Amino acid sequence: MLFIICALVACVPALYKPSAEHAERSGRKLDDLKxxxxxxxxHCGSCHQLYLPRQFDPVxxxxxxxxxxxxxxIDTNQRQLILWYLTSE
Ligand code: HEC
Structure with missing residues (x-):
């Protein structure tokens, strides 16, 4: 169990932090990406590793x-925010 927790935590820093540049390029609001x-x-790391945004294409x-x-x-609004983050790196 400890191993799993460490694996998840170690993964988080690898996730890009949205910047004004990401927001501009994707046409999203910076706050929405954050x-x-x-x-x-x-919501997404409890069953498996957090896949990196670049691991999959937007489709x-x-x-x-x-x-x-x-x-x-998650509700529809949360799903939309997650999807925007994942497709805006
Ligand atoms: C309750 C457990 C659970 C949660 C929470 C969960 N997943 Fe999954 N996920 C799975 C399982 C089980 C699979 C294995 C494949 C399948 O059954 O579709 C999977 C597979 C995946 C895959 C496919 C990986 C591949 O190699 O093809 C992606 C991408 C994914 N999940 C993303 C997410 C995202 C994004 C979220 C949050 C919105 C999320 N998961 C939340 C259980 C979960």
């Missing part, structure tokens, strides 16, 4: 986040 990152960390992310919605117990 919120998405936190939601992703809070694949959209499908994955949709298919994880029930499991992660």
């Amino acid at each position: 919120q998405g990152r936190q939601l992703y960390i809070d 694949t992310w959209k499908k994955s986040v949709h298919s994880m919605e029930t499991r992660a117990k």
